[in-house]
Amino acid sequence: MLEIEYNRFQTLSELKSKVLKCRLCPRLNQWRQNVSRNKVPRFQNWEYWGKPVPSLGETEARLLVVGLAPAAHGANRTGRMFTGDRSGDWLYQGLHQFRFANQPQSSKMNDGLKLIDCYITAIIHCAPPSNKPTRQEIDNCHSYLDFELNNLKNVKIILALGQLAFENTWKILIKNTKVKRPKFQHGLEVSIHNDRTLIASFHPSQQNTFTGKLTKPMFNSVLARARKLIDDSRRTSLK
DSSP, rough: OOOHHHTTOSHHHHHHHHHHHHHHHOHHHHHHHHHHHHGGGGGGTTTOOOSSOOOEOOOOEEEEEEEOOOOOOTTHHHHHHOOOHHHHHHHHHHHHHSSSSSSOOOTOOOOOBBBBBBEHHHHHHHGGGGGOOOOOHHHHHHHHHHHHHHTTTOEEEEEEEHHHHHHHHHHHHHSSSSOOOOOOOTOOOOEEETTTEEEEEEEOHHHHHHTTSSSSHHHHHHHHHHHHHHHHHHHHHHO
């Protein structure tokens, strides 16, 4: 029954509308609404978004970034993926450095940010308690990511932020095959059919960046690799 409901969209624009109206996960619906009402002190003056957060970016993009989920006081507050939290600070600074964004920061919806040849999504579109979605909640959002991976026709590089993003992206990319999934590790690079490359990265969460598990040079290295592969593919196509 859920699969039938999921497939009532035919374009990426229709998909975004469906995500905004999605109420398939009761726990997540209640959680994000509670967070929006019971704000943390530093954001008391904000009117929280408090709804599922749609993907963003160019539909002709060659780089696809797959995250985990909106942050409770980040995207759940601002209404835009990776906007208004420390993870987004790292991501947008890196995207700007490697020419995938027009500015190095993103604090609110209308701050002038524009992605360049880049599209950002996540494996779930609602903020989960403790940043830990259940398996069922991930499955409920699975067809959204599946649709994006199949309809972003120009994507050459897929950057998966974190193990869950990597595993769920891999599941879609190699479905109907018996290819064994490689062990997740930062910097892992796997060639996929249709001339696509999947790159794995530790997620730029505070848990990883504050402890030094993920450093700026480490994160920049995967973005630099994505930039190089995209530029190389463009030069090849022009020959």
